[in-house]
Amino acid sequence: MQKLFVVGIGAGDPQQVTMQAAAALRRADVFFVIGKGERKRELVDVRAAVLAAHARQPYEIVTIADPPRERIVPSAADYREVVEDWHERRAALLAEAFGRVEGVGAILVWGDPSLYDSTLRMVERVAARETLDYEVIPGITSAQALAARHRIVLHDIGEPVHITTGRRLREEGVAAVGSTLVMLDGECSFAEIAGDDVHIWWGAYLGMPDETLIEGPLSAVRDRIIKCRNELRERKGWIMDIYLLRRTQS
Structure with missing residues (x-):
């Protein structure tokens, strides 16, 4: 493979793909997709919509089955060990797929590759073992999408944001x-x-047709969010959500 692009494609809306990302997608001959199973087929459909809007025809899609990992672990140390093992198995599958491809490849990453996504760690593992020329293209994060949809700033004046x-x-x-x-x-x-001094801004499926937003004092909207989230997950079989919490001034 001549080159690999790791491309952030935003939170779900194909219009969130940046001009830089679109240019990278047009250069790619092959797109690598880590499958999430039929229950999350909608995620594949969103990627297909992004490619239809921005990629150059014809192109190939290589789907890689996501290896399972333990979801319930007793401690932070155990959690890290489980995730490291999962990343290693994912990296091995990627290396095998890369080795079968000629030309320019790309991996589409939800949001931005730098924030709570394991793709770059896996690509780094592959690059440590064999020659791999890769470039990272930033994308719109779900954090940015949440702030935009709620029309808020993520932090108060001069204050930090803890992610x-x-x-x-x-x-x-x-x-x-x-x-x-x-x-x-x-x-x-x-x-x-606990407490009545926390405000929440919550969003699910940001940028997608089923986007859902709720905000208000946490004590007042907590049950509503839980009920809504459970109903959405039951209906769709999966959910992606994010929220911001902030203590109100006393």
Whole structure:
């Protein structure tokens, strides 16, 4: 393979693909897709819409079956070990796929490759073993999409934004100063946050036809978000959501 592009394609709307990303997609002959199973077929359909809008015909799609990993682990150390093993198995599959391809390849990454995505770590593993020329193209993150759809700034004046996961939120709580942006939360961890001084901005399927937004005092909208999230996940078989928490001024 002559070159690989790792391309951030935004949170789900094909119109979020940047001009730089579109140019990279037009250069690619082969697109590598890590499959998520039939229940998440809609994610493949969104990628297909992106390619239809921006890629150069004809092109090839190589689908790689995503190896399973343990989802419930007892500790942070165990979690890291499980994920490292998963990344290693994914990297081996990518290396095998890369070796069968000539020309220019590309991997489409949700949002931006730099934020809570493992693609670059896997590509780095491949590049450590064999020659691989690759370039990273940034994309619109779900954090940016959330802020835009709620028409907010992610931080208050002069304050930081703490970006974390649902697991970490359960362990550490909301940041005492600034805002807390939570990703990868499959457990509705915000439900464990006590007090009436926290505001939440929540969004699911950002940029997609089923985009859903809820915001308000956490104590007032907590149950509504949980009910909505459960209904959406039951109907679609999967969910991608993100939210911002901020303590209100007393």
